[in-house]
Amino acid sequence: MTTLAKPLTALAALAFLLAVLTNFTGPIMGTVAEGFSRACNNLALLAIALTLAFARPVVGRSTTLP
Secondary structure, three states: OHHHHHHHHHHHHHHHHHHHHHHHHOOEOOEOHHHHHHHHHHHHHHHHHHHHHOOOOOOOOOOOOO
16 A cells, blocks of 8 residues: 555645646636645645555664664
8 A cells, every 4th residue: 555655645746736836827727726735735645644554563673762
């Protein structure tokens, strides 16, 4: 599942760029900048959630500070 996080991150970056472009040029395909910005946030949160949910625990590392 963590391999799915990389395409989601790429789509989030694309949505962010579309939000910035839409902010300067006006609505693209009838969608305002806030729609692309919300899509960017949701895709990034999905990628973070997948990475945290399916991350392998690190074994053998000390949790105390030196």
